[in-house]
Amino acid sequence: MSRSVWKGPFVDSYVLKKAEKTKESGRNEVIKIWSRRSTILPQFVGLTFGVYNGQKHIPVNVTEDMIGQKFGEYSPTRTYYGHAADKKSKRK
Amino acid sequence: MSKDRVCVGAVAGAFGVRGEVRLKSFCADPGALGDYGPLSSEDGKQSWDVKITRPVKTGFAARLSGVTTKEGADALRGIRLYAPRDALPALPDDEFYHADLIGLEVLDTGGALLGKVKAVLETGANDILELHVPGQRETVLLPFTRAVVPTVDLGAGRIIADPPAGLFSDDGDPDDEGDRRQGRKAGAKGAPQD
Numbered sequence: 001m002s003r004s005v006w007k008g009p010f011v012d013s014y015v016l017k018k019a020e021k022t023k024e025s026g027r028n029e030v031i032k033i034w035s036r037r038s039t040i041l042p043q044f045v046g047l048t049f050g051v052y053n054g055q056k057h058i059p060v061n062v063t064e065d066m067i068g069q070k071f072g073e074y075s076p077t078r079t080y081y082g083h084a085a086d087k088k089s090k091r092k
Numbered sequence: 093m094s095k096d097r098v099c100v101g102a103v104a105g106a107f108g109v110r111g112e113v114r115l116k117s118f119c120a121d122p123g124a125l126g127d128y129g130p131l132s133s134e135d136g137k138q139s140w141d142v143k144i145t146r147p148v149k150t151g152f153a154a155r156l157s158g159v160t161t162k163e164g165a166d167a168l169r170g171i172r173l174y175a176p177r178d179a180l181p182a183l184p185d186d187e188f189y190h191a192d193l194i195g196l197e198v199l200d201t202g203g204a205l206l207g208k209v210k211a212v213l214e215t216g217a218n219d220i221l222e223l224h225v226p227g228q229r230e231t232v233l234l235p236f237t238r239a240v241v242p243t244v245d246l247g248a249g250r251i252i253a254d255p256p257a258g259l260f261s262d263d264g265d266p267d268d269e270g271d272r273r274q275g276r277k278a279g280a281k282g283a284p285q286d
Contacts, residue, residue, distance in 0.1 A: 027257060028256045028257065029256050029257035029258045030256050030257070030258045030259050032258065048235065048256055050258070050259075056230070056233065057233075058215060058220065058233060059218075059220065059233055059234070059235040059256075059259065060215065060217045060218070060235075061217060061218045061235050061237050061239075061240075062217075063217070066217060073216060074215050074216050074217040075215065076213075076215055076216070079213065081211050082118065083099055083100075083118035084098065084099075084189070084190035084191040084194055084212070085098055085099060085100045085101075085118040085119050085120070085190075085191070086098065086100060086119050086120055086124065086128075086175075086180050086189065086191075087119075087120045087189070087190045087191075087212075088120070088183060088187050088188060088189050088190065089187070089188055089190060089193070089212050089214070089219040089236055090186055090187045090219070091186040091187075091188070091219075091236055091237060091238055091241060091244070092218050092219075092236075092237050092238070
């Protein structure tokens with residue numbers, strides 16, 4: 001069963017506070033968070049969060065299409081290096 | 093690691109008794125293994141034309157030129173197959189092969205060395221450059237975005253980065269410990285609703 005709409009999206013309160021503080025200061029910094037369960041809100045767009053994966057903080061640059069997902073979805077807990085071969089990356 | 097060739101697969105052993113081999117593909121599209129022309133061994137002394145015949149349970153069955161017997165195919169077991177870097181198709185701007193990025197030096201906007209690219213990780217959001225920082229055991233993760241990595245100069249073998257604060261220096265925000273604990277406890281609330 002999905003979450004009731006009247007409750008609104010779930011966010012740990014410290015994540016909101018930290019994001020607001022960083023937005024107000026206008027500083028370009030990584031916001032370290034441990035809350036993988038928090039929902040990504042529209043006011044987080046453009047900020048960079050360091051989402052803990054149990055070992056280190058993975059920098060996640062929040063974009064519009066990530067709204068509504070949880071932070072944990074963008075911070076993998078397992079690392080697989082594999083071979084580079086012909087794999088490619090796009091700079092976003 | 094040589095930059096003029098990239099490892100695209102490996103021979104896992106013989107397949108059947110008619111000289112076919114079983115190949116493991118390391119490519120993003122596994123079936124592209126046969127598209128890069130003749131593949132060579134690690135030392136470059138041997139080279140084979142690869143013709144993929146069909147997909148099998150753990151990879152692909154393929155015919156390598158000059159290999160006609162099961163014994164010949166078995167002898168190649170464990171050999172890694174390398175394609176020339178030039179055989180990879182050219183990419184549009186802002187797209188880079190991992191093989192090209194790995195090993196590049198990362199400098200900050202002032203020209204100071206930050207580290208060397210150890211790996212490129214995919215997270216579902218932005219890709220991430222994992223950096224080996226000199227004199228540091230832990231690696232540092234750098235988001236591969238235009239804002240943080242404004243310049244990638246493959247010719248000069250370097251990347252210019254403008255990392256956000258707190259990425260390289262663990263400045264130890266005094267709130268962090270409390271935040272970590274709060275995240276564990278039920279210190280949560282719903283987002284403010286408009």
